[in-house]
Amino acid sequence: LITEAGLYTASDQIIILSPENVDSVLFNSSAAHLVEFYATWCGHCVAFSPTWKSLARDIKEWRPAVDLAAIDCADESNRKVCTNFGITGYPSLKFFPAYSSSESRGQDLRGFPRDVRGLRHYIIDKLEMHNEAWPPACPPLETASEAEIDNFFQTNNVDHLALVFESKNSYVGREVTLDLLQYENIAVRRVLDTEMSLVSRFGVTDFPSCYLYNSSGNIYRLKVLSEARTFYSYALQRLPGVVRTGKPQIPITDLIKNSTVEWRPFNKTRVYMSDLESALHYSLRVELSGHISISGDDLTALKKYIHVLAKYFPGRPSVKSALKTLDNWLQLQTGAEIRYSDFRDVLDNTVQTSDAVLPEGVQWVGCQGSQERYRGYPCAVWTLFHVLTVQAKETGSSDPQEVLQAMRGYVSSFFGCRPCATHFESMAQESMDHVTSLSSAVLWLWIRHNRVNNRLAGDLSEDPHFPKIQWPSPELCPSCHGVKRTGEHQWNQEEVQIFLQNYFSSARILTDYLQ
Template identity: 90%
Template structure:
């Protein structure tokens, strides 16, 4: 079992960006901090569903507990302990449902901090097993198992024997394991508050009944009892002919036989746990009909539980690439390598729609071209969203779970779809393999391992998966083995999470595929133990996850996704141009200095940079159809759209007048209605010309060039020409109105327009009238004063 230092774990769990200095520092601390290293060392972890004992918790776990505990004392250097550890882990997974009646624990006696505990319990050899019954006293040293069996079945039976030997008051956490009599069964529903009783008929030496009783310990509304074949009255009453067999008995005295694929413990437990009304303790089920009626929850989508949905796979891609990866501002080092492998595997094997596959291949090609050791997620996102190019490649946005939807929003979803995605990829890699050629048998598994280690949001989940990968992934040597490895590890995770808070009560964690889904996958050993027929399992997996059986229901329309992407591309280009314009205006504000020749040259360069942007938004500025309409090649250089700003000759210079401050140039005001009208008329003209509908292709171009000349060398030549073209129906394109800013006269090298002269004349007349009014007013006042003075 691989060992990890606490430093490495903490550094790894909290990183968002690979930093070489941090990596070196973490390794250095892991070498100088020996105590954390020892604390994490051992053959087992908490994810193995085994209690790890230490001096701090040994008393609380072993003494005065309501559960019986079976403890393994081992040493990490002991070869027999290492060989026995897989059996101990399998036993823990096998009897997981027996909690809280029975627990498994382990303690590493090679650890110096645990040495005193092992000495107190009299441990002298490894591995050693000791059984501690419920409510053991602090003076107890446990019951030592000598010559204990080295298989799961034998250890399971030993635990049952020790449980039945409990002499004191029966622990309330442990169900009754004794055989049932006819009198008890007749009065069962009067003394027990359950709806259903399951009776397992078997021989005296069989453990099936007791094992099933403990398997149903964590479930409500059902009880299990064992009935021996010697109870002839009950055997006759229920019509039992096979041993073992299981019969259901309810409060209405109705008797029915439980139908199972094989008469064995695993099949009984699975069937009983899924009977109507039987639920795990603390997880009451909400009927699906209530979910459909509840408008506050997400819309429930009816789906086929025996199929894979492409909607789940595309949603997993969206969440993985747009949500999970977005937490990394930059990606470098091992993380970048993991991302490249992940995208490469998706580009090779993802069985999606053409547009999605094209998008993945585009991203993969871009990533492979990145030669640096670091990339920005923003750049990656631009390529993923196709904002740097235009093509029919798109990954739809948003999640829409179908086969992976949960009864509530926090159930299933992305983890379910992520597992499904890699099951599909392993099967696709198997199906696409070319016989006789070398194939990367663990290519998909390594890509999954790298992604989970670097990016998967649930860090404890990533740690658990890494421990499974370190344990056995390197032993995968064929593509078929890769498919089966991922399936078996998924079942191991299901076993660990069964009954957990994250388990959806409507979709319990089971060992998949179920007997109903694949009867041929399940079999029995000679000892009556369940086993998987891996040949049949492989056939089932290849069929279930085949690209030909993936359902396309509930998918987002591909055309709508492409339209949305093109709109986003246009918006991105407009935003980019707006940003360039803002930068240019900021430079103009910062460079607020007299208008000199260098500044004028910079302005000309900026105007030249603006022209390509306009061409990208409006298409070709000079339509190819103009050649067919009669425009000479020489005129193309002078061709200008009606809405374009007239260009100023390079030889033009601004006047410099000593003692006179020129008025700042006014901002051009565009008549939007006129612009739209003229723009669409021009487009209609070009479309008609290029489509060949117009018979008369004469373009009469009139040039009316006016020289606006300043004294001192200021000269602007502006093209105020108009274009007219006669279509078959006599459609006429009106030219832009010619500007009426012609100057009548110039004085001191400053031109005056008609408006300026008019204003001057008006002001002169107003001032004359004002003076005349003042003259009349004062004259009248003087006459009045003289008249008053002449009176006697």
């Protein structure tokens, strides 16, 4: 069980301040910080915490320039820090510019907005107030002039310059500039609609709109589903030659040439049965084998996991039959513990004598990584559980929690990546119990998977050929994406539901490469 005090956990991408780290985080840092001082018992703080977490996810890409932090002033060990900063009410926000000195008490944000968009704009206003020590990672945010653009490629070593044409009070250009801050080979500048010579030279008619200008002098308009920040940033991050800093992209053909493992060409937009069967093999024969005897909560988790597999795994008859045999055997085990070797005997021996068989070995297809250390099993675990939630809906299960709780139990008791298990459990504790329908179970898993994608984007574990995105992309499901009147991106959840139901449906699973 997770026993984190306070309103935030390590998975929230918010720096949790304490007397030990407060000075090193806030003072003399190359990034600016926005800090929330809160008390766990304060209702307004509890109500505000989802916004603070959403903001952290929303501006994750801005982190080298500005980071979010929080400190629980109700925790006695933090009292002195909060008193030193003159905190008397909660929640309070303070901004610490880059290179703040240890004397600094931060700038109070009185009457701050309570929504992500408002806070984001506030942060940009604050960043722009840096006059002496501009955060080194922060790109220029001011408007570009014609002269600057004309000489751009002489003074900047990039292939692409993206120009966001917009009105003076629009924040889109600055938001996109910051969203691209961790990407190389591209620069973003905002141009005001009053810059008439540029407006007419580029033939701009819509504000905002985004134009690409490259080093060979070509100009074209960026094609997006909606003229809004999220769509611009997503499209620009994926331009040819644009790479995340520190993630050079070796062409996949070169990787294949030098790899000892055979590459299986696949369709990136489909689910493969080979991945699902490989996940079963790895989970039942490799991951579980680390547990010599299984008892207590682990045994309950195993029984639930095998039971949902037996019920919903949309596999070949022989695999389904193997899972049913295992499930029947497990249900008969009423003792306090089982031995893994007995479980394995049922899986391998008894089972192989009939027409029930789970193929040995792994053969990743849709879950192949560009190198062996990437993707594979964890990718297939996600895919497996998405398929199972969809399958439970397709077959009209009576318990909306069944698959999710089975996944929770499996991940908590057996998933070898222990930090993953901790993060997943904290998401489960937060909201899994609120799932009351089969459709919301499908959506719950989709939303949490996107949370994990957001947290891991740019991480060492990210395969540069399969970047972590908020999925499905606008190309994969245009109707899943929309914008609010304010220009904020919005998922069209009804469309997402339809999309997931189709994408993970048993009828669409490809059987190529099956052993």
